Amino acid sequence: MHDESRATPDTESSIDPFVEHRRLLFGTAYQMLGSVADAEDILQDTWLKWHAVEQDSVEHPKAYLVRTVTNLSLNRLTSARATRETYVGPWLPEPLITAPNAAEETEMADTVSTAMLVVLETLGPVERAVFVLSEVFGYSHGEIAGFLDRPEATVRQISHRARNHVQSRRPRFDTDVELRSEVTDKFLAACRGGDVNALMELLAPDVTMWNDGGGIVTAARRPVHGDDHVARWMLGVLAKPVSAGVELRPAVINGELGIIGVVDGYPIGAVTYDLVGGRIQNLRFQVNPNKVSGLRAAGEEQR
Template sequence: MVGAAVVEDPEPLRIFTEQRGRLHAVAYRVLGRFTDAEDVVQEAWLRWSRVAVADVADPEAYLVRVTTRLAIDRLRSAQARRESYVGPWLPEPMLTSPDVAENVTLGETVSSAMLLLLEALSPLERAVFVLREAFDYSYAEIGEFVGRSEPSVRQTARRAREHVERQRVRYDTDQATRALVTERFVAACSGGDLASLMDVLAPDVVLVSDGGGLAPAPRKAISGLDMVARALLTFAGRMPEDPATDVVSFNGGPGIVVSSAGVPVAAVSLHLVDGVVSAVHLVSNPEKLVGLRDFRAR
């Protein structure tokens, strides 16, 4: 008799597939790196695949707990590596859907400005802040996820929230305004129009460029209207072969992807205050552009 083929139980995969988007969203906000978030989710799947699913009362809670703890461990390691990073460090851009942009809370928690602000928190503080502010888990639930008591989690959340409130800038969230200014910014840069570019920039605008030593980029932030405008036009004048510039949705709002032969070579995020650009985040480190690889499919 020929042995019957072994059919694997499809239930673990079905459950994990349902939760995958949430798990990646948690890991990305904790880490600020698209590739690390993908690695964490993959490790969560490997652990989940070895579990007796029937014995898990709450699969979402189990998977979020595993993902959170893996992300905290990875962030601790990453923070040590960042001490030797060349030039300013910015989060990895990640494509987001329009519904994220329309949800002000979700959009803000995934913006490069917020992710950069969260860098000052400890890994535990950052995870607690993300789980509470972005996903609205209760303090008791978060305590289970991170292995702390509810009172301890409340204190950690308070410290994290106070730090964020002290440091945060209230950037414009109106998507129509952001889209309009982004289009004007692209047109001015593409046309080399210094006057038009300066019209959309705030007097105290700051440009932060992240090349990671792998792409040309200023090693320090540039401040001031004239200096930033001229630096941006210099960058625009160094377009790659077969260049293209697209406005797409990433990190919770409209952003600019510069590509060569369909491959992203730079990503620009604009942060507005009172309708003008207060901060420009420019990522050209090729290792950080993986999260934009499918930008043309959006």
């Protein structure tokens, strides 16, 4: 997983446990919070705490760091939930550019998908922490109990409840890489050509589209339903003067092929989607300018 952080100085030794486990720490924070910026903040706070303690007295540095990240993320998630209640329009996770072969490099490829992060949002903070630590990173209930200062029996109950909750809502979509690439190419061609019929052929009849503009940029504040409404809304937006100069590019986002919108080489938004029977079932547009930090590295690389 791509895990940029502004927390660690470039001069930090590679043998520092924080650096050694940085990928794990970022992944834990990101999957708990669904926010690249918040995950980076958590890493910075963790780094400060790590370098404020007598490190020689820490018997298990990795466990100490994971515990610190987990509890900082829990605090941040609890406060963030209150903020999201007043959020303008749909709230979507921050997109994260991942390696093209992310599915081969990490077992987190499925759980880091945008669809899964949306499901994790329906869990309570502690349930989400237990699920991520257990199901994604493979920690035992006893280890998680130590991280959270809770009885192991309680953690086991929480884990069972969270797993059942996620499984009942877990998205089941097409995972064929070649099919997704073919649909993406056709989707881009239809959008660039303004072809509403070609676009509708790619959309499931009951497709739903969500837009996260955060009240900062123009975006639909309610989900848009149906292939005709979604197609015409999309092409209508692309035809507006405000969309002039926007270039659509394929990119691997949260472990799956998606699309980023770029202006003068700078990413301004992301499109992720789910496929069912070869058609797009769900479309998610992340255009909140405060939530595209996970796209910036890709934009810089393509300048």
